[in-house]
Amino acid sequence: MPFFLSPRMAKYIFVTGGVVSSVGKGIAVASMGTLLRSRRIKVSAQKNDPYLNVDPGTLSPYQHGEVFVTQDGAETDLDLGHYERFIGIDLTAASSVTSGQVYSSIIDQERRGDFLGGTIQVVPHVTNEIKRRIRLVAEVSGADVVIVEIGGTVGDIEGQPFLEAIRQMRKDEGKDNLLYVHVTFLPHIAATDELKTKPTQHSVKELRRIGIQPDVILCRSDWEISREIKDKISLFCDVDKEAIIPLVTSETIYEVPLLLEDAGLADLIVSRLGLEAGASDLDDWREMVTRLKFPREPIRIGLVGKYVELRDAYYSVREALGHAALFYNREVQIDWIDSGELARGRYDRLKKVQGVIVPGGFGYRGIEGMVEAATYARVHKIPYLGICLGMQVMVIEFARHVFNSPDPNSTEFDPSTLYPVIDLLPDQRVIVDKGGTMRRGNYPCQLLPGSHAGRAYEESLIYERHRHRYEFNNQFRTRLQEGGLVYSGTSPDGLIVEMCEISDHPWMVGCQFHPEFRSRLNWPHPLFRGFIGAAKDVLLDESQAPLPLSQSA
Numbered sequence: 001m002p003f004f005l006s007p008r009m010a011k012y013i014f015v016t017g018g019v020v021s022s023v024g025k026g027i028a029v030a031s032m033g034t035l036l037r038s039r040r041i042k043v044s045a046q047k048n049d050p051y052l053n054v055d056p057g058t059l060s061p062y063q064h065g066e067v068f069v070t071q072d073g074a075e076t077d078l079d080l081g082h083y084e085r086f087i088g089i090d091l092t093a094a095s096s097v098t099s100g101q102v103y104s105s106i107i108d109q110e111r112r113g114d115f116l117g118g119t120i121q122v123v124p125h126v127t128n129e130i131k132r133r134i135r136l137v138a139e140v141s142g143a144d145v146v147i148v149e150i151g152g153t154v155g156d157i158e159g160q161p162f163l164e165a166i167r168q169m170r171k172d173e174g175k176d177n178l179l180y181v182h183v184t185f186l187p188h189i190a191a192t193d194e195l196k197t198k199p200t201q202h203s204v205k206e207l208r209r210i211g212i213q214p215d216v217i218l219c220r221s222d223w224e225i226s227r228e229i230k231d232k233i234s235l236f237c238d239v240d241k242e243a244i245i246p247l248v249t250s251e252t253i254y255e256v257p258l259l260l261e262d263a264g265l266a267d268l269i270v271s272r273l274g275l276e277a278g279a280s281d282l283d284d285w286r287e288m289v290t291r292l293k294f295p296r297e298p299i300r301i302g303l304v305g306k307y308v309e310l311r312d313a314y315y316s317v318r319e320a321l322g323h324a325a326l327f328y329n330r331e332v333q334i335d336w337i338d339s340g341e342l343a344r345g346r347y348d349r350l351k352k353v354q355g356v357i358v359p360g361g362f363g364y365r366g367i368e369g370m371v372e373a374a375t376y377a378r379v380h381k382i383p384y385l386g387i388c389l390g391m392q393v394m395v396i397e398f399a400r401h402v403f404n405s406p407d408p409n410s411t412e413f414d415p416s417t418l419y420p421v422i423d424l425l426p427d428q429r430v431i432v433d434k435g436g437t438m439r440r441g442n443y444p445c446q447l448l449p450g451s452h453a454g455r456a457y458e459e460s461l462i463y464e465r466h467r468h469r470y471e472f473n474n475q476f477r478t479r480l481q482e483g484g485l486v487y488s489g490t491s492p493d494g495l496i497v498e499m500c501e502i503s504d505h506p507w508m509v510g511c512q513f514h515p516e517f518r519s520r521l522n523w524p525h526p527l528f529r530g531f532i533g534a535a536k537d538v539l540l541d542e543s544q545a546p547l548p549l550s551q552s553a
Contacts, residue, residue: 010138011273012178013147014166016212018154018203019185023220024247024256026079028183029149030086031257034285035266036145037087039277044143045083046095046134047076049151050158054100057438065312069467069517070095073441079149081316085520086257094136099158102129122161130165131172144275154182154206167211179272182207182214183247186221186229195223197233204237215272216243216265224248243268252292254521257285288326288521296331299536302353304373306366308336317359317387320519324528328536339369350376355383355535358390360467360514364413371397383507383534385527388468391510392422395472395480395500402483412470421480423473438469443513444491445498451488452509453499456530461492464513471512472497507534 013032017025026047033043049056056064057075068081074093084091106129110120137146150166152159170178184200204214217239219225225246234241245263250256260266261282270277301321307313318334325332335353342350343366350356356377358370370390374397377384386394392410399408399421410422425439442463447454454460477497481487489499489511502508511527519525524532 009177010135010143011145011275012134012138012169012173013145013181013269013273014169014178015147015149015181015183016154016163016207016214017150017152017183018207019187019199021153023153023183023185025149025151025183026077026082027086027253027256028181028218028247028260029079029147030082031260032181032265032269033083033087033089033147034257035261035280035282036269036275036277037089038280038282038285039266039270039275041270041275041277042142042144043087043147044089044095044137044141044145045080045087045091045147045149046097046137047079047083047149047151048130048134048162049077049096049098050156050162051098051151052100052103052158053098054104055096055098061307061313062310065310066315067467068316069440069465069514071442071463071465073465075440075467077151078312078315081319081517082253084517085319086254088520088522092140094133094140097130097133099161102126102133102161105129123164126161127165127168130162131169134165134169145273154203154210160210163207163210163212176274179216179269180212180214181216181218183218183220186219186223186225188221188223195221195225195229197229197236200233201236204239214239216245216268218245218247218260218265220247220249222249252289254285254292255289258282258289284522291326291329292322296325296329298333299325299328299330299355299532300333300335300353300540301355301357301532301535302335302337302350302373304337304339304342304356304358304370306339306361306363308338311336314359316514316516316519317357320516320525320528321357321532323519323521323524324532326521327524327529328532330532330536332532337373339366339373342369342372344369347372347376350382352540353382354538354540355385355531357385357531358387358393359516360388360390362389362412367393367413371400374398375401378502378505378508381506382538383531384505384509385531386510387516388466388512388514391500391512392470392472394502394508394510395421395485398483398485398502399476399480402480402485410470419476421473421476422470424469425471439466439471441465443498445489445513446492446494447499448486448488451486451499452501452507452530453488453511453527456526458526462489464498464511464515465517466513468512472500507531 036043055075056067066078068076068078071090072092076096150162184203186195230244233244321332370393374394408419408421409417411420445462484503486501486503488501499511515525515527
């Protein structure tokens with residue numbers, strides 16, 4: 001009997017990477033999920049990250065990019081955002097596994113005496129824990145197929161236990177119940193104008209040394225891949241010719257499922273795994289991709305943040321803006337504005353945008369520049385969307401205007417401020433550990449009828465994903481409301497301000513949660529849709545010089 005047999009006979013697709021990192025495994029996983037779901041196969045996905053952090057929650061964006069938050073509050077790798085956006089599913093904490101989680105669990109068990117004094121080893125204890133977590137996704141999701149991405153590249157020392165675990169699963173689950181997909185890069189040598197397959201051969205050789213023979217190779221390239229190249233890879237890597245799938249760089253990531261469909265990958269997966277599948281239905285997806293690739297009137301949005309030199313830090317925000325722009329048949333052009341530049345008085349770029357968005361973040365650096373952006377948007381009636389920190393900045397700026405004082409602030413940035421309009425909740429005042437201690441995941445929000453938020457959602461009660469520690473301070477609620485701040489979303493008991501707006505502004509809205517995580521290509525999030533809808537009506541006057549913010553407030 002197979003060891004640790006799954007509670008239901010789910011099928012598994014394991015995706016590994018070779019040659020270089022960031023080769024596109026996450027998009028490949030998401031695209032395969034899209035293709036299988038288009039055939040009415042229930043799909044789920046999981047990301048296995050070999051690093052020793054428990055989760056990305058305490059990692060710098062410079063190290064790891066965006067932290068994606070699931071509905072149950074897990075802080076995860078940004079690839080889970082790809083999975084959700086492409087496949088159209090809501091994932092859980094089970095879909096994110098790290099070495100840190102695995103080793104922490106094993107050590108906890110050992111300290112409790114669960115191993116009865118036995119010696120703890122990578123094989124079988126670490127690999128068994130990895131396999132348990134992989135199978136857990138099938139259990140909690142009820143999926144027919146679970147697609148599992150192994151982070152990093154073949155040969156990474158920290159990834160070896162994960163590769164050993166998925167090697168064992170072929171015997172555990174049966175060879176007809178899983179598939180190994182290897183994503184590899186084909187470099188182009190300019191001097192000879194040719195693609196080289198040798199790195200792929202070495203990558204597959206290393207994989208086979210571990211005991212894994214890939215069933216499918218996805219060949220990433222910036223250049224077209226000839227039949228001769230495919231045949232060569234097939235011969236040297238011992239993979240069927242029809243399973244050598246070219247994956248050439250496309251105009252938009254949303255075209256990747258169509259490229260893989262046309263290459264026959266989905267039919268190959270269905271056949272190899274013996275899946276019961278309906279006919280493919282990608283008509284709506286093809287129509288959206290056609291619209292994405294067709295020239296559209298631009299709409300210019302200024303994204304004001306502290307990590308703008310690293311675009312992956314705002315990946316979901318960027319995608320959500322694109323989704324909303326497509327809804328209006330527009331093409332979003334993002335001006336990535338370093339909030340530090342605004343703090344130094346270099347705000348001339350703000351006059352060249354039709355909307356301002358300030359996304360989430362932590363720490364004091366760049367905050368005053370974000371406040372300047374909020375001032376400009378308020379005074380010049382430019383549509384503004386503040387997300388998490390962006391809402392807090394909006395409240396700070398408005399409080400400074402109402403109190404006619406530079407002192408209002410968040411206690412995160414100025415613990416001794418006389419006007420702590422943003423502060424910790426009472427149960428957050430003593431924090432020892434930084435990781436996993438924020439308000440995270442889905443929380444309900446009651447909307448104010450007739451507000452911008454209420455009209456955008458067309459609902460009275462919504463659920464949105466949070467990731468923050470500081471909140472609106474109710475001590476200043478009445479005074480700011482008298483000054484013109486509208487509380488358009490609160491917790492159902494009315495105690496926590498979740499959304500606010502400026503009453504005499506065409507569209508200046510802040511939300512404490514992260515709406516970008518729920519946006520989809522075929523379902524742009526209501527707040528982004530409302531924001532872009534307001535911004536597209538702003539006419540730019542390039543000849544008008546921007547007012548100095550110190551004089552315009």
